Structure formats: C-alpha cells, structure tokens
Amino acid sequence: MRLLALFDPLTRPLMLLLVTAVDRALTPIQRRVGIDKMGYFFVLPNLIIFGIFVLFPMLLNFYYAMTGGTKLFPADRPFIGLGNFGTLFDCGDFLSPNSCQEDLFWRGIFNTIQFVVFQVSGIVFFSLVTALVLNRKIVARGFFRSVFFYPVLLSPVVVALIWKWVLQHEGVLNAIVEVFGGESTRWLLDPNWALFWVVFVSVWALMGFYTLILLAGLQSIPPELYEASSIDGANTWQDFRFVTMPLLMPTMFVVLVLALIRAVQMFDQIYVLTGGGPGTRTQLMVQYIYTTGFSNQIQLFGLSAAASMVLGITLLVLTLLQLRLGNQSQLA
Amino acid sequence: MRKILASLVILALLISVVPALSQDMVELRIRWYDDGNEGEVLRDLLDRYEMENPGVSIEIDTVPYRSILEQLPLDLAAGEGPDMARVTDLGGLAEYYLDMTPYLSDPAYWEENFGPFLNWKRLPGDMSSIPGFMTQLTITGPLINRTLFEQAGVDVPSDMSDSVSWEEWAAAAVAVAEALEIPYPMAMDRSGHRFAGPAISSGAMYFDDMGHPTVMDEGFRNMAELFVNWHLDGTMHPEMWPLSEGYAGANEEFANAELVFYMSGSWQVGQFSEQIGDAFDWQVVPNPCGPGGCTGMPGGAALVGIGATEHPEEVAAVMEYLASQEILGEFAARTLFIPAHAGLSAAGVDFDTDLQLAKEALGVFVGQVGTLEQTAFDLQAYAFNRALFDATRDRLTQAMVGELTLDEAIDRIQDDVDTALAEQG
Numbered sequence: 001m002r003l004l005a006l007f008d009p010l011t012r013p014l015m016l017l018l019v020t021a022v023d024r025a026l027t028p029i030q031r032r033v034g035i036d037k038m039g040y041f042f043v044l045p046n047l048i049i050f051g052i053f054v055l056f057p058m059l060l061n062f063y064y065a066m067t068g069g070t071k072l073f074p075a076d077r078p079f080i081g082l083g084n085f086g087t088l089f090d091c092g093d094f095l096s097p098n099s100c101q102e103d104l105f106w107r108g109i110f111n112t113i114q115f116v117v118f119q120v121s122g123i124v125f126f127s128l129v130t131a132l133v134l135n136r137k138i139v140a141r142g143f144f145r146s147v148f149f150y151p152v153l154l155s156p157v158v159v160a161l162i163w164k165w166v167l168q169h170e171g172v173l174n175a176i177v178e179v180f181g182g183e184s185t186r187w188l189l190d191p192n193w194a195l196f197w198v199v200f201v202s203v204w205a206l207m208g209f210y211t212l213i214l215l216a217g218l219q220s221i222p223p224e225l226y227e228a229s230s231i232d233g234a235n236t237w238q239d240f241r242f243v244t245m246p247l248l249m250p251t252m253f254v255v256l257v258l259a260l261i262r263a264v265q266m267f268d269q270i271y272v273l274t275g276g277g278p279g280t281r282t283q284l285m286v287q288y289i290y291t292t293g294f295s296n297q298i299q300l301f302g303l304s305a306a307a308s309m310v311l312g313i314t315l316l317v318l319t320l321l322q323l324r325l326g327n328q329s330q331l332a
Numbered sequence: 333m334r335k336i337l338a339s340l341v342i343l344a345l346l347i348s349v350v351p352a353l354s355q356d357m358v359e360l361r362i363r364w365y366d367d368g369n370e371g372e373v374l375r376d377l378l379d380r381y382e383m384e385n386p387g388v389s390i391e392i393d394t395v396p397y398r399s400i401l402e403q404l405p406l407d408l409a410a411g412e413g414p415d416m417a418r419v420t421d422l423g424g425l426a427e428y429y430l431d432m433t434p435y436l437s438d439p440a441y442w443e444e445n446f447g448p449f450l451n452w453k454r455l456p457g458d459m460s461s462i463p464g465f466m467t468q469l470t471i472t473g474p475l476i477n478r479t480l481f482e483q484a485g486v487d488v489p490s491d492m493s494d495s496v497s498w499e500e501w502a503a504a505a506v507a508v509a510e511a512l513e514i515p516y517p518m519a520m521d522r523s524g525h526r527f528a529g530p531a532i533s534s535g536a537m538y539f540d541d542m543g544h545p546t547v548m549d550e551g552f553r554n555m556a557e558l559f560v561n562w563h564l565d566g567t568m569h570p571e572m573w574p575l576s577e578g579y580a581g582a583n584e585e586f587a588n589a590e591l592v593f594y595m596s597g598s599w600q601v602g603q604f605s606e607q608i609g610d611a612f613d614w615q616v617v618p619n620p621c622g623p624g625g626c627t628g629m630p631g632g633a634a635l636v637g638i639g640a641t642e643h644p645e646e647v648a649a650v651m652e653y654l655a656s657q658e659i660l661g662e663f664a665a666r667t668l669f670i671p672a673h674a675g676l677s678a679a680g681v682d683f684d685t686d687l688q689l690a691k692e693a694l695g696v697f698v699g700q701v702g703t704l705e706q707t708a709f710d711l712q713a714y715a716f717n718r719a720l721f722d723a724t725r726d727r728l729t730q731a732m733v734g735e736l737t738l739d740e741a742i743d744r745i746q747d748d749v750d751t752a753l754a755e756q757g
Contacts, residue, residue: 275577
C-alpha cells in the first residue's frame with residue numbers, strides 16, 4: 001500500500017483497484033509455485049515471445065543448414081548433414097577467394113572483416129572525440145549535440161540515397177572538386193574509394209548514437225576526481241589518460257560490442273549505396289546470405305542458412321572475446 | 333422515442349444482413365507490378381467486370397517488380413500466394429500455376445490464340461495445361477536518340493544498311509557522344525536476358541547437344557569480351573553494371589538525353605511516350621547483327637492463375653474476360669504493349685497514342701519478331717533461364733571490375749548454373 005502513496009490523489013483509487021486485481025490474480029499462483037519461483041512467472045511472457053521469434057527461427061535455421069534442395073518446407077528437404085558447410089569451406093587457398101567453390105562467400109568474409117575493422121575503429125575514435133568535445137562547456141553545446149545525433153534518426157536507405165547523390169559522377173562532391181580545379185572522380189566505381197565511402201557514410205550515420213552513449217559515460221565520472229587530479233598537478237592529457245579512460249572503459253566496451261554487432265549485420269545502407277559493388281568489393285556476408293537464399297531464381301536456403309550460422313558463430317566468439325578482454329581490463 | 337427505436341431496428345437488421353451479403357462475395361487478389369500505366373488500365377477493365385459480376389470483388393496488390401521476383405516465389409512455396417499474379421519468371425514458377433482447363437468455357441480459344449506462348453508457362457513434359465495468358469509480348473532491342481545523331485552530324489548506321497554489327501553501332505555512338513560531350517555512348521539494361529540477344533547474334537548456342545544450358549562456346553565468349561571491354565573503355569555506361577545489384581536500367585539517362593544508344597526492349601515504349609514524348613526524336617532500330625543472326629530476345633509478362641486459390645472457377649472466369657480478344661485488344665491499345673495473341677496480331681492493334689514516334693517504335697519491335705533466332709525462343713522457354721541470366725549478369729560484372737578474368741567469369745557462370753540445377757534436381 002505504500003506504493004499508492006506515489007500516485008496523486010486523483011489516480012489513487014484507480015491504482016488501488018488495479019493493485020487489488022493484480023494481487024488477487026497473482027496470490028494463488030504465488031501460493032502454488034512459491035515466492036522464489038515467481039520471477040520465472042514474470043519473465044514467462046517475454047520468454048515465450050523470445051522462444052517464438054528468436055529461438056525457434058534459430059533452431060529452424062540450424063536444421064535448414066543441414067538440408068539441401070530448393071524446397072521451402074523443412075519436411076520436403078533432404079538431410080545432407082554438414083554438406084553445406086563443406087561447400088562453403090571448399091577452398092584451394094583460404095586467402096584466395098577465386099580458389100574457393102563459393103568464392104562469393106569468401107569475398108563476403110574478407111570484405112566484412114575489412115569493413116568491420118575500419119568502421120568500428122572509425123566509430124569508436126570519432127564518437128569518443130566528439131563526446132569529449134561535446135562534454136566541454138562550448139558555445140551552443142545543445143545545438144551541436146542535436147546536429148551529431150540527427151543522422152541517427154534517418155532511415156539507412158535515406159542516408160544511402162543522400163550520399164549516392166553526393167558521390168555520383170555528376171554529384172555535389174565532384175562539383176566542389178571541380179570548383180577547386182580538381183578532376184571529377186567516379187568515387188564509387190574505384191574499388192578502394194568505394195570501400196572508403198561505404199565506411200565513411202556508415203560512420204557518419206551511426207556515430208551520433210555512440211557519441212550519446214559515451215557522453216553519458218563521461219558525465220557519470222565524478223567531477224571530484226578531476227579536482228583531485230588537478231590538485232596533484234595533472235595536465236589535460238594525464239586527466240584523460242588516468243581518470244577519463246579508465247572510468248570510461250566499461251562504456252567503451254558497450255560501444256565496441258554494439259558497434260561490432262551492427263557492423264557485421266550491415267546490409268541496407270550498402271545495398272542502396274553501391275549494391276555491393278563495384279563488382280563484389282563492398283558485398284558483405286549478409287548480402288551473400290540474402291542473395292543466395294532469396295534473390296536467385298534457384299534459392300539455396302540450406303547454403304544460405306549455413307552461411308548465416310558461420311556469421312552468427314563468428315559474431316558470438318568475437319563478442320565473448322571482447323567481453324572477456326573487457327572484464328580482464330576492469331580487473332586490472 | 334419511436335424514431336429512435338425504429339432506427340435501432342433498421343440498424344440491427346442491416347448489421348445482420350451485411351455479413352450474409354459479404355459471405356456470398358468472392359474476393360480475388362492479383363499480385364501485380366507496373367512498368368507504365370497498365371495497372372490503371374487493368375483496374376478500369378476489372379471495374380467493368382465487377383459491375384457485370386456483383387458477386388466478385390478483385391483487389392490489385394501492386395508491388396515493386398523485385399517483389400515479384402523475390403517475395404512471390406516464397407509466398408507461393410508457402411501456399412500463401414494470391415489468386416492471380418503477373419509474372420515474368422514464366423517457367424520457373426510453373427509448379428504453382430493453376431491449370432484452368434476444366435474451368436474454361438472454350439479451352440480451344442486459348443490454344444488457338446496463346447498456343448506458342450503457353451509452353452513458356454508449363455513444366456517440362458506438360459503439353460496441355462492452360463495456366464494464364466501473356467499480358468504482353470516483349471522483344472529486346474536498341475533505342476537510339478536520333479536527335480543526337482543529327483546534332484553530331486553522324487549518320488545513323490541502320491539508315492544505310494539492314495545489317496549493322498554491334499561494333500559499327502558502338503563506333504557511331506562513341507562518335508556522337510564525343511562530338512556532343514554526351515556522358516554515355518551506350519548502355520544495356522543490367523540483365524542477362526538483355527545480354528542474351530547480342531550473345532546469340534554473336535553465335536552463342538546456350539544449350540549443348542543434350543539440351544543442358546552452356547555458355548562454353550566462342551559465340552558467348554566473343555560477345556562477353558566485347559561487352560566487358562566496352563565497360564572498361566567507357567563505350568558502355570561505366571557505373572550501371574558494376575554499381576548495381578540485380579536489375580538496373582538507364583531510363584533516366586536516356587530520357588535526359590545523356591545516352592545515345594540504349595539496349596532495352598519494347599516495354600519501354602509506353603514509358604518513353606510519357607517521359608520523353610516528342611521532346612527529342614527517339615527511335616527503335618533493328619537488333620545489331622553478328623555471325624549468329626540479328627536477334628533480340630522474346631519475353632514478356634503473363635497473368636497466371638495460382639493453383640492454391642480457393643476460387644478456381646472465379647479465377648478462370650476473370651481470366652477469360654481479360655483474355656478475350658476485345659478486352660485484351662483494349663488493354664494492348666491503351667498500354668502500348670505488343671499483344672501475344674494470334675487473333676490480335678492478325679487483326680492488328682490500333683495503339684491509343686497520337687505520338688508518331690511511339691507508333692513507329694512499336695512497329696519496329698513488332699517487325700523484329702520475324703528476325704528472332706530459334707535459340708532465343710528456346711532460351712526463353714527454358715524454365716530455369718533466370719539462373720543462367722543472373723549468373724551471366726553477376727559474373728560478367730566481376731570481370732568488368734577485375735575480380736575475375738573473362739575466362740574465369742565464364743567458368744563461374746557455368747559452375748553457378750550447374751550447381752543450381754543440381755540442387756534443383
């Protein structure tokens with residue numbers, strides 16, 4: 001009943017009714033299962049939804065990965081064990097995609113690795129720098145915080161279309177280059193430039209979100225620590241090195257894990273910006289999975305499911321590794 | 333008070349009667365995509381049908397073309413499809429079609445008028461089912477911007493010869509582009525189907541002696557080499573193939589007079605009539621020639637009944653209405669589509685346009701039907717031709733950007749097709 005005191009007198013009768021109804025409904029259940037197990041009862045709805053929409057599809061995907069043929073219904077598909085994984089890993093030389101049976105899968109892996117390394121590093125670095133700047137008492141701080149967060153609100157397709165317009169041969173960027181006497185470039189047709197722009201655009205679009213997380217982390221550091229380090233004669237770099245970074249590390253790991261997962265899953269933005277091209281230069285794993293399973297006339301669901309399992313396991317290992325490293329650094 | 337009571341009684345009666353009425357109403361759904369105004373025309377035709385048949389309501393679900401290619405097959409495989417659908421993967425989806433023969437009042441009409449095209453929609457070995465009709469026959473072929481040729485003072489090659497090679501067209505298009513600083517001399521839709529016509533003209537056989545699809549011949553290689561090199565030297569639109577996934581077209585570039593020669597097809601006539609009109613002289617020219625002929629590819633879209641429908645009789649009735657010579661003739665005239673109907677072909681269609689350019693363009697495409705090679709028809713009728721087309725499109729793109737050599741690309745096309753067919757069983 002102390003809970004009711006939290007509500008204003010007008011809504012209190014309604015809340016009283018509600019609390020009484022919930023109490024009456026739950027008391028018999030609590031008597032039957034015991035108070036210790038009531039927690040399970042409360043998470044049950046969420047568990048059911050998780051089971052239907054996450055766990056069941058995962059298990060189904062696992063089954064598909066072990067089957068061949070082109071039929072959709074699992075019962076119609078012949079069981080081939082690890083055959084699909086054998087196809088994916090059938091390589092003369094793992095460092096040369098052209099020697100692999102599924103060369104596009106390996107191109108997807110190499111492209112994904114490059115994209116993840118550059119994109120995640122870029123996001124962490126630029127988000128950190130931006131958060132540090134926005135944490136200072138600068139003019140129009142609120143305005144700048146909004147500006148950096150704004151691209152996060154845009155749909156990835158819109159972001160890609162805007163940048164496609166900027167980067168196309170007769171686009172804004174080439175117009176600017178030509179004004180300064182330079183020669184126009186086909187930015188997205190050159191394989192290396194294409195990768196650069198794909199990374200750049202995704203960093204631009206996403207860094208606002210991570211900046212916000214790091215900003216929250218920075219603001220949770222007690223100011224007394226900076227006062228104490230100042231009394232000890234620490235300069236700005238030493239403040240950053242010995243106060244900010246150690247205390248920001250848990251937040252940094254959150255950012256790192258989230259950015260990593262998002263980078264590996266990247267699809268829509270690149271799909272619209274370059275279509276995975278030129279050729280397959282910016283085609284990541286997820287696009288390979290999509291094309292193999294859904295886009296081709298003869299849809300190889302099994303191969304696609306096996307590739308998605310490889311992707312999922314890789315992501316799991318990387319995340320666990322990061323968490324382990326994070327825990328170790330915190331203990332140290 | 334009495335008025336209120338009377339109103340309540342009437343309301344109660346209405347509420348009880350409406351569900352009974354709606355239970356008798358058959359609702360049919362058509363999954364559709366638009367190239368131009370055909371969805372609008374179809375709606376108008378169906379409105380008339382609904383007026384004459386008050387027990388039937390027909391909804392058109394218009395979706396992007398990509399959804400027809402990617403989502404519809406999944407829906408059909410899951411038994412969740414519509415009652416009818418407009419498809420272009422004619423043979424690939426044949427297992428899901430409704431054989432309307434038992435429900436049609438006159439199956440002979442269909443054989444007589446759609447006969448040559450019914451095979452495109454049948455499974456191998458099936459010689460008798462009637463799953464639907466072609467909403468249009470398409471012919472692939474080049475369109476040129478004649479005004480640009482005139483401005484550049486370059487002769488249009490097809491004015492001087494009936495048999496112009498691809499190389500001659502390329503040289504002329506480059507000359508025009510250089511003279512007028514036009515960004516793109518040539519472009520071809522990003523599609524293996526579009527590439528197939530030039531490849532067959534170059535001598536590609538597409539099938540071996542056993543009837544298995546193959547690209548391992550000199551004819552295919554010669555055209556592929558020419559095509560890849562044209563992307564490298566800027567003759568072809570350099571970004572369209574390398575920087576796209578799936579189908580891409582150059583409609584915008586052509587309509588904006590940034591493109592001299594565009595290899596596409598007859599379905600563009602309606603769109604260009606709307607977009608370009610007579611802003612400049614655009615013209616369809618005969619397919620370029622090579623040692624294998626001067627062929628484009630036939631193709632088209634079909635409206636088919638779906639086997640999982642709960643209302644096969646009603647579906648067949650709607651199809652009979654739409655496929656009747658009068659209605660199909662009106663559809664073709666208003667959409668500027670070439671009809672795939674023997675009766676209409678014999679009678680001719682008075683296309684509903686005042687634009688002379690469009691009439692001439694359609695005339696040239698219709699005239700091209702006679703020049704199509706048998707290989708082109710065989711390839712179009714092959715149920716898994718899209719596997720071949722898609723592999724061609726994607727692997728040649730890799731050759732253009734240097735990820736594969738041309739020979740590696742051709743080997744990969746063959747591997748991709750063989751693997752997919754082996755899985756298909």
